[in-house]
Amino acid sequence: MVNKKGALFHWIIFGVLAAFGLFFILANPLEMGYSIKGQWQSDFLKNYYLISEEEMLKTDLNAKLIIKQAVLDLSQKGGFNQKSECPTINNYNVWNKITDWKKCSPEPEKELIAGIKSKLLLSYPLRTYDLKLDGLSVYGKSNSESLSRSTNKYFLKYSYYPHFRITLDFDPKKDYETLKGEALELVNSCRNVKNLEKCITDKRKNNWKFKDCTAEKYTEQDRSVLFCVTSPQQVKIYDTNSKLIPLTYLFALDFTATIPFPIEKLDADVDLKNGFVEIIFDQDKSADSYNIYFTDYTFISSNTGTVAELKEKVFSGYFWSYKELKNSELISDPTKCASGVIKEKNKGYLCLDKVYYTLSDSKLQLNKDYLVAVTTVKSIKESEINSFFKFKYT
Amino acid sequence: MIPKKAMMDDLFDFLFTVMVLFFILIFVNVALVYGQQQKETQSVYYLEQVKVNDALLNFLRLPVTLSEDKQANMLDIISLVDVNTNRDERIKAFQDNAKIYFSNKFPGSEYWEGGYPWKISVYGLNEPLDDLSSLYNSYGYNTKSTCDPTDTQSSYSYIIKLKKVDGQEVNLVFCIYKSYLENRASNKNG
Numbered sequence: 001m002v003n004k005k006g007a008l009f010h011w012i013i014f015g016v017l018a019a020f021g022l023f024f025i026l027a028n029p030l031e032m033g034y035s036i037k038g039q040w041q042s043d044f045l046k047n048y049y050l051i052s053e054e055e056m057l058k059t060d061l062n063a064k065l066i067i068k069q070a071v072l073d074l075s076q077k078g079g080f081n082q083k084s085e086c087p088t089i090n091n092y093n094v095w096n097k098i099t100d101w102k103k104c105s106p107e108p109e110k111e112l113i114a115g116i117k118s119k120l121l122l123s124y125p126l127r128t129y130d131l132k133l134d135g136l137s138v139y140g141k142s143n144s145e146s147l148s149r150s151t152n153k154y155f156l157k158y159s160y161y162p163h164f165r166i167t168l169d170f171d172p173k174k175d176y177e178t179l180k181g182e183a184l185e186l187v188n189s190c191r192n193v194k195n196l197e198k199c200i201t202d203k204r205k206n207n208w209k210f211k212d213c214t215a216e217k218y219t220e221q222d223r224s225v226l227f228c229v230t231s232p233q234q235v236k237i238y239d240t241n242s243k244l245i246p247l248t249y250l251f252a253l254d255f256t257a258t259i260p261f262p263i264e265k266l267d268a269d270v271d272l273k274n275g276f277v278e279i280i281f282d283q284d285k286s287a288d289s290y291n292i293y294f295t296d297y298t299f300i301s302s303n304t305g306t307v308a309e310l311k312e313k314v315f316s317g318y319f320w321s322y323k324e325l326k327n328s329e330l331i332s333d334p335t336k337c338a339s340g341v342i343k344e345k346n347k348g349y350l351c352l353d354k355v356y357y358t359l360s361d362s363k364l365q366l367n368k369d370y371l372v373a374v375t376t377v378k379s380i381k382e383s384e385i386n387s388f389f390k391f392k393y394t
Numbered sequence: 395m396i397p398k399k400a401m402m403d404d405l406f407d408f409l410f411t412v413m414v415l416f417f418i419l420i421f422v423n424v425a426l427v428y429g430q431q432q433k434e435t436q437s438v439y440y441l442e443q444v445k446v447n448d449a450l451l452n453f454l455r456l457p458v459t460l461s462e463d464k465q466a467n468m469l470d471i472i473s474l475v476d477v478n479t480n481r482d483e484r485i486k487a488f489q490d491n492a493k494i495y496f497s498n499k500f501p502g503s504e505y506w507e508g509g510y511p512w513k514i515s516v517y518g519l520n521e522p523l524d525d526l527s528s529l530y531n532s533y534g535y536n537t538k539s540t541c542d543p544t545d546t547q548s549s550y551s552y553i554i555k556l557k558k559v560d561g562q563e564v565n566l567v568f569c570i571y572k573s574y575l576e577n578r579a580s581n582k583n584g
Contacts, residue, residue, distance in 0.1 A: 009404065013411045020418060036433045042440035050447045054554060057454055061469050065559060169464075238559040 048147050048158040055145070056162055062123055063164040067138050070115035071172050071247070072237050078251030079106025079176055081115050090219070092211075092226045092252040095183055099258065108176040109133050116140075127162065136171055140164045170235040178232040179249060182208070187253055194261045194284075196220060207232065213248045223255045260287050260376035262386035268372055270393055276345050276360040277391060279372055283355050287376035289326040290348075292357055293385070294364075294372045295319060301371055301388045310373075310385055319363050330355060364393050438579035446575070447552050449499045450514075450568045454554075456495060458487050472516055472566060473558050488516075500570065500578075506539075511574035513539035517565045541569040548572055 074081065078093035086094050086104035095105045113131045116138070120129050130141040146159040182205060190199035197218050200210075209216040213228040220226075231247040239245050267280040279292055293307065297318035300310055314320045323346060330350040336343060337351035345360035357374075364370065371388040454469045461483060468491060471484050492514050502511050543551040554566045 010407055013407065013414070016411075017414070017418075036440070037437045039437060039440060042437070042444055045444045046440075046447060050444065050451065053448075053451050057451055057469065057554075058556070061473055062557060064470075065473065065557060068559070240560055 044156070044158075048156070051147060052145075052158060052160040056160065056164075059124075059162045060164050060166070063120070063138075063140055064166050066119045066123065067116055067166055067168065068237055069240075070112060070119055071168075072239065074108070074112055074115055075175075075231075075247055075249045078249060079108050079111055081111050081118075087224075089221050089224050089252045090211075090226060092250055094224055094252040094254050095180070096187060096254050098254060098256045101180070101184065105180055106176060108173050112172055124162075133173065136168050138164075138166045138168070140166075170231070170233045175231050175233055175235070175247070175249070179229060179251075182232075183251075183253055187255055191223075191255045192257045192259055192261070194264070196223065196225065196255055200225060200255075213246075223257070224252050225255060226250075226252045257286070257378075259381050260284070260378040260383040262383040263290070263374040263376060264386055266372070266374060266387060266389040268389050268391045270391060271358075272366075272394070274342065274345075274358075276343075276358040277364070277370075277372070277393065278343075279355075279357040279359050279374065279389075281355055281357075281374050283327075283330070283350060283353050284376045285327070287327055287378050289324055289377045290355070290357075291322045291324055291375045291377060291382065292359060292372065293320065293322040293375070294359065294361070294370055295321070296363070296368060296370055298369045298371050298390060301390050303388075304384060304386055306384050307375060307382060321361065321363060323357075323359060323361075325355075325357055367392065367394050369393075435576070435580045438582050439576055442575040442579050443550060445499075446550065446568065446570055449496070450552050450554065450566070453492070453495055453514075454566075456491055458491060460487060469556070472556055472564065496568075500574070502574065506571055506574050509539040509541070511539065511541065512568065512570040513541045514566070514568045517567065518562070539569075541571055543567050543569040550575060 078084075078095065080093050084093045084104060084106070086097055088094065093104075093106070095101065097104050113133060116131055117129060120127070120140070124142075127142045127145070132139040132141075140163060142162050144159045144161050146157050148155070148157040150156075186200065186203055186208075189203045190196055193199040197220070207230040209228045209230075210218045211226040211228055213230055216228070218225070227250070229249045229251075231249070235247040236244050237247050261284055263281045263284070265282060269278040269280065271278055281290075284290075291307070295314055295318060297314040297320070300313050303310055303313065311320050325348045330348045332350040334351070335341065336349050337356075343349060343356070343358050345358050347358055349356040349358075359372070369390060369392050371390055373385040373388045375385055376383045454467065454472075456468045458466050458468065458471065460466055468488065471488055496512050496514065500512050541549050543549060543553070548571060549569050550572050551567060551569045553568075555563050556566055557563055
């Protein structure tokens with residue numbers, strides 16, 4: 001028989017074992033004090049730091065796509081986001097108004113920034129970007145964004161700034177500056193030339209095309225011509241169909257002449273029977289009036305220049321006279337255009353865009369040689385004399 | 395006086411108790427140490443996942459020189475921004491750079507599950523992930539990988555949605571075997 005002391009000792013063993021069992025069941029010592037080290041930190045890195053890095057990476061990509069699209073859109077509107085203050089022709093913005101380039105030519109930096117801003121706002125409505133264009137780089141500074149989580153134990157907020165700096169492989173402003181310079185040169189060279197198409201074709205650079213860069217077509221409206229010009233920096237850009245295309249600029253230029261055009265082709269037909277010389281020349285619709293000069297000093301027949309210069313060359317004893325004919329006074333009556341029809345003296349008749357002026361003057365004498373020239377007058381300004389026509393009043 | 399038999403009984407009870415306590419403590423010690431190692435391995439494994447994500451993000455910023463000395467990065471190549479090069483050159487640039495970069499990041503001298511432990515691919519958004527006609531596909535050197543991003547039991551994948559120049563989205567998928575990461579974690583911990 002086991003004594004009392006032995007029995008107590010015996011049962012203590014089972015008590016200790018039971019205590020261990022209970023401890024294992026209730027406390028799970030495998031988990032006690034051995035939580036995964038750095039789990040919170042790993043979780044933070046993965047779900048906050050790296051997520052924000054991914055977002056900033058996507059911001060960089062989206063910003064790049066947006067900037068390129070804005071550059072492309074702007075070039076297609078001739079450098080304007082909205083309609084410019086100046087007129088448009090077939091949706092082509094006109095870059096100048098006669099000689100005024102300040103009001104109508106685009107400000108590429110301002111317009112490009114506005115274009116990028118509006119596109120960024122569509123992609124990121126909660127962000128406010130402050131944009132700066134500096135050479136090849138576009139800087140975007142934004143307000144901060146944050147990722148946050150709230151639990152019973154803690155509140156976590158991770159903030160970051162989704163700024164970007166995109167470096168382009170071309171300077172978007174440089175193309176506009178080059179094009180403005182070339183446009184100014186072209187307008188100055190051709191604005192006072194009557195045959196505009198020929199002048200532009202001769203003077204333009206190779207990357208300048210009319211209206212459409214692939215199928216060019218000369219389009220002129222009130223001396224404003226439509227252009228499609230490929231990038232002087234030869235920039236190529238992807239369009240929305242993933243097609244790599246050359247960057248082209250669509251705009252129009254105003255070639256309104258600052259001085260009236262001289263009359264280039266002149267003819268004269270003496271009609272002694274009716275007592276006048278019929279002077280024939282092309283009508284200039286832009287002119288207010290014509291001055292028909294005639295002189296008996298025939299030694300200046302091959303001279304050209306202003307009226308004052310040529311008049312000065314006429315020796316004393318010879319006459320230098322003129323008649324004025326207003327465009328509005330032209331008689332547009334087809335019945336008067338037929339040959340043999342009696343016409344009034346010193347009147348202008350319009351027949352198929354040609355002016356027939358019946359010059360009659362007491363200074364004209366039989367069997368004598370005379371020179372005749374015609375100038376156009378527009379807003380007080382008078383054109384030069386381009387050529388004389390010599391005739392014998394016989 | 396206590397009889398001899400009772401004394402022997404007590405002695406054996408005592409010895410038995412000591413032995414039982416000895417084995418219990420050994421068991422507890424082994425269990426606790428193993429548990430701790432497991433947790434530490436798991437902790438390193440989590441860190442390995444962070445490294446995978448970080449590696450992929452850095453890969454996208456990797457600078458690349460293309461023909462005519464044109465500078466771009468992997469992000470540009472995938473999204474077609476800034477890359478005036480043909481598709482073949484883009485694919486080659488993607489594959490070559492991915493092979494060098496990820497082989498350095500996740501080296502493995504032996505084949506893993508019959509191939510290489512990682513795989514990186516770019517898919518159109520509507521293409522199934524296992525479609526082999528993906529836009530770009532890259533594996534380890536000289537071998538293919540069987541890592542399947544849809545098998546979340548055996549692989550860890552990090553997917554980034556990226557926008558292309560045409561406005562379409564693509565999935566950039568990096569897949570790596572969990573067993574490979576666990577092995578790296580236990581080696582680092584061990």
